[in-house]
Amino acid sequence: MNVGFIGFGNMAQAMADGWLRCEALRAEEIGACARDPQKLERNARVRGIRPLTDAEAVVRFADVVVVAVKPRQVEEVVGPVAELLRDKIVVSVAAGVLFDDYERMLPSGVRHLSTVPNTPVAVGEGIVVCERRHSLGEEGWRTVETLFSHLGLVIAVDTPLLGIAGTVCGCGPAFVALFIEALADAAVKHGLPRADAYRMCSQMVVGTGKLQLHTGQHPGAMKDAVSSPGGTTVRGVAELERKRFRGAVIDAVDAIENK
Numbered sequence: 001m002n003v004g005f006i007g008f009g010n011m012a013q014a015m016a017d018g019w020l021r022c023e024a025l026r027a028e029e030i031g032a033c034a035r036d037p038q039k040l041e042r043n044a045r046v047r048g049i050r051p052l053t054d055a056e057a058v059v060r061f062a063d064v065v066v067v068a069v070k071p072r073q074v075e076e077v078v079g080p081v082a083e084l085l086r087d088k089i090v091v092s093v094a095a096g097v098l099f100d101d102y103e104r105m106l107p108s109g110v111r112h113l114s115t116v117p118n119t120p121v122a123v124g125e126g127i128v129v130c131e132r133r134h135s136l137g138e139e140g141w142r143t144v145e146t147l148f149s150h151l152g153l154v155i156a157v158d159t160p161l162l163g164i165a166g167t168v169c170g171c172g173p174a175f176v177a178l179f180i181e182a183l184a185d186a187a188v189k190h191g192l193p194r195a196d197a198y199r200m201c202s203q204m205v206v207g208t209g210k211l212q213l214h215t216g217q218h219p220g221a222m223k224d225a226v227s228s229p230g231g232t233t234v235r236g237v238a239e240l241e242r243k244r245f246r247g248a249v250i251d252a253v254d255a256i257e258n259k
């Protein structure tokens with residue numbers, strides 16, 4: 001199956017890396033176009049994928065066309081190739097460009113789906129939030145779900161929830177990176193070499209997340225499980241509560257949602 005990216009920036013490269021890493025796609029099955037041909041050439045060469053001249057070349061090459069330009073650029077790149085998309089599957093990763101927008105831009109009957117992936121797709125641990133409303137049909141959905149499940153968790157939500165799901169999954173990695181950096185700084189302050197501190201803190205986050213996914217435990221119960229009475233962990237938990245840790249995280253999400 002050929003996958004073509006219209007736009008080959010951070011998100012498209014992360015997705016291509018995810019597929020190549022797990023060998024879901026061979027490099028020759030991935031093609032991409034971008035605005036700056038030299039930058040595209042460099043980004044394509046390191047991965048062995050095909051640099052293509054423009055959106056039309058991508059559409060002719062691909063079975064699945066991934067629209068990965070900035071949201072405000074979607075109309076200008078999709079418009080001129082809309083007629084050529086009739087027998088393709090179109091998957092959009094542009095934040096906030098939804099089913100109704102593509103229905104307006106594309107000829108009727110074109111199969112399309114709007115998604116919000118996050119950058120950990122590059123290592124197969126991403127989340128691809130999908131708008132539940134799509135026009136892929138059952139077979140098209142199965143194709144996309146299978147392809148995207150190589151990148152991590154594929155989860156469908158109703159249209160009004162796509163924004164908040166995208167905020168948590170797409171902006172969340174920045175919050176978690178801040179936490180990893182802070183925890184590692186604390187470890188360095190107490191003598192741990194920095195490289196070891198980053199590896200330990202990152203693996204601790206990965207492990208805690210996997211444990212929650214695996215057991216389905218309430219996060220509060222997971223906290224309690226490592227907080228023995230009068231022990232050390234609960235002292236740290238109490239300090240985080242005193243500094244409004246949870247309130248700060250909720251405020252951060254509110255700040256994005258209310259922008």
Ligand SMILES: NC(=O)c1ccc[n+]([C@@H]2O[C@H](COP(=O)([O-])OP(=O)(O)OC[C@H]3O[C@@H](n4cnc5c(N)ncnc54)[C@H](OP(=O)(O)O)[C@@H]3O)[C@@H](O)[C@H]2O)c1
Pocket residue numbers: 006007008009010011012033034035036037039040055068069070071073076077093094095116117118119170
């Ligand atoms: N980054 C994330 O974490 C994230 C998360 C969720 C969703 N998204 C969505 O993913 C999309 C891309 O974001 P990004 O972070 O990857 O942005 P980006 O790094 O700026 O990449 C945008 C790409 O679009 C290309 N482009 C611009 N105009 C074009 C045109 N007329 N024809 C062909 N290609 C064109 C750019 O080419 P040049 O570089 O050559 O100009 C670049 O390769 C956005 O819609 C965003 O909402 C991103």
